[in-house]
Amino acid sequence: MARLSSNLIAIGFAFFVIMLASAQPRPAGGRYHVADTLHVGGAGGFDYITVDPQHKHLYVPRTTHTMVLDAATGKLVADIRGQKRNHGVALVPSAGRGFITDGQDGSVVVFDLKSYEVLGKIKAADDADGIIYDPASRKVLVSCGDANVMIPIAPDVDPKTGQADAAVYLGGKPEFLTADGQGKVFINLENKNRVAVVDTKTMKVIDKWPTAPGGAPVGMSMDTEHGRLFVGCRNPQKLIVMSAADGKVLADLPIGAGVDATRFDNGYIFASCRDGSLAIAQETSPGKFEIVQNLRTRPGAKTMDIDPTTHTAYLPTAEFGNQSNARSRPIPKPGSFVIVVVRPSKE
Numbered sequence: 001m002a003r004l005s006s007n008l009i010a011i012g013f014a015f016f017v018i019m020l021a022s023a024q025p026r027p028a029g030g031r032y033h034v035a036d037t038l039h040v041g042g043a044g045g046f047d048y049i050t051v052d053p054q055h056k057h058l059y060v061p062r063t064t065h066t067m068v069l070d071a072a073t074g075k076l077v078a079d080i081r082g083q084k085r086n087h088g089v090a091l092v093p094s095a096g097r098g099f100i101t102d103g104q105d106g107s108v109v110v111f112d113l114k115s116y117e118v119l120g121k122i123k124a125a126d127d128a129d130g131i132i133y134d135p136a137s138r139k140v141l142v143s144c145g146d147a148n149v150m151i152p153i154a155p156d157v158d159p160k161t162g163q164a165d166a167a168v169y170l171g172g173k174p175e176f177l178t179a180d181g182q183g184k185v186f187i188n189l190e191n192k193n194r195v196a197v198v199d200t201k202t203m204k205v206i207d208k209w210p211t212a213p214g215g216a217p218v219g220m221s222m223d224t225e226h227g228r229l230f231v232g233c234r235n236p237q238k239l240i241v242m243s244a245a246d247g248k249v250l251a252d253l254p255i256g257a258g259v260d261a262t263r264f265d266n267g268y269i270f271a272s273c274r275d276g277s278l279a280i281a282q283e284t285s286p287g288k289f290e291i292v293q294n295l296r297t298r299p300g301a302k303t304m305d306i307d308p309t310t311h312t313a314y315l316p317t318a319e320f321g322n323q324s325n326a327r328s329r330p331i332p333k334p335g336s337f338v339i340v341v342v343r344p345s346k347e
Helices: 002-023
Strands: 032-039 051-054 055-059 065-070 077-081 086-094 098-102 107-112 116-121 128-134 139-144 151-152 174-177 184-189 194-199 204-210 217-223 230-236 237-243 247-256 259-267 268-273 279-284 288-296 305-307 312-317 337-346
Touching: 002 268, 051 305, 055 086, 065 086, 098 128, 107 128, 107 305, 128 174, 139 174, 151 174, 151 230, 174 312, 194 217, 194 268, 217 268, 230 259, 230 268, 237 279, 247 279, 247 288, 259 305
Parallel strands: 086 128, 174 217, 217 259
Antiparallel strands: 032 337, 051 055, 055 065, 065 077, 086 098, 098 107, 107 116, 128 139, 139 151, 174 184, 184 194, 194 204, 217 230, 230 237, 237 247, 259 268, 268 279, 279 288, 305 312, 312 337
16 A cells, blocks of 8 residues: 555656646747847947857947957957947957958958957948958958948958058949858849859959849858858848859748848758848758748847857847838837847757
8 A cells, every 4th residue: 555655656746747847938839949138238239240159259249339248148248449330240269359340431440359459440441341251361351332342351460550452343232241261252242133253362253143033132151061152132032042153043032021141050041130030941852942940039130140069049139219211220229239049949
């Protein structure tokens, strides 16, 4: 009888544990979920976010200053001052430096990665915007929209007296760019509906590929292993999968309004959109690409970066006030800046 009672107690306890576990909140169905929202606040707008996976930091341009945040907590690590209208950050650990594009004065701010001290500015060109580091050419590459050029900068340039390399004329307004690490860089030409291909050995345009059926291409990333480009287009709203060998469009997938960034990580393709949607695509069978999840983030979360070591995505946004007119950009409410954290869902 005692043994029967103890068995009943054990069964009852096990049932209780199962019920308790089932009552715990679980991520919504899908491969990824919104895991956290980091409340950061602070003044300024925002544009491209950059992850430092080694130190678990986030670099966030806020118009006149660039915040360096702890990726786990959102707490401020450093604040790099002295910009006028910043856009993006490129990190070059081998040189111990970081680079920030400042579109208003067409320059690139050079700072020290350890002290975060501003070392100087290098003149680029009007509307310095997207920025990456290309390991093949060993150059920081800057897309300058209004000037229709890409500017290469040596990471070890003298930040006080040095100059950028000669501009590469693109014949269209560049947005973001990506490099294959083998001697080519691919640049969206937003007003031409083209992807420009630049040979980084000669620093010359060697081809231009149409993005149709997508138009107004802005977001750009790459699967370097398989030679595929992922182009986020605003009009029509498409995620274009393109061969990096010849520009052939392999797939065009529907996405939300106002895309500004794409990323490739862990076999998945991401497109973040201003309407608060994060489209997640995958190659579901050889040569066939599909949207496998549309995740709701927050309105305005149009840019992102992903930590390749944890597969965590970070999307900056804020609460917005009313627009002054239909053609103006929404104005973030003071102190409302946040970072939406998206993580893989556990099976």
